[in-house]
Amino acid sequence: MPYKQEKEHRKQIQKELARKEKESFFSNLPMEQELLIELFDYLDTELASSGCKHDYNLTSNFLNSKGKHLEDRVIKWFQEQRGYCDCEILLNVEEKFE
Ligand SMILES: [Zn+2]
Structure with missing residues (x-):
């Protein structure tokens, strides 16, 4: 060639x-796309006001408020996308939606 x-x-x-x-x-x-986008908005607001404790506390709170749980398979998925805590989810996962 x-x-x-x-x-x-x-x-x-x-x-x-x-x-x-x-x-x-x-x-x-691991969840509906719209819910994930809502999660990013939530993290954006919460991280700006209270910062990241380098765990999944905010993500877990958000899911609880939606009547869901932060399941192992969801955590696993975030970690595969290099989202090892709330701020990294926002940093490394959100960009894939743009
Ligand atoms: Zn963090």
Whole structure:
């Protein structure tokens, strides 16, 4: 394959990979997308006023207020996205929604 075509081909593959990654990210959400976005808003407000204690206290409070619990599988998912506490969820997970 000529160099230029080869380069074009690789670009296509990378694009396809990025698309698949995004697709699998959104199909594996641990809760409804709207609820997650609400959580980000909540964390944004709460972290600004009380700061992060480097645990999942705020996330847990938020879910309780929605009649849900912070389940192990949800924590696991956050950790896979490098969200190891409330502020890291906001920092590392929210950006994937933009
Ligand atoms: Zn934190």
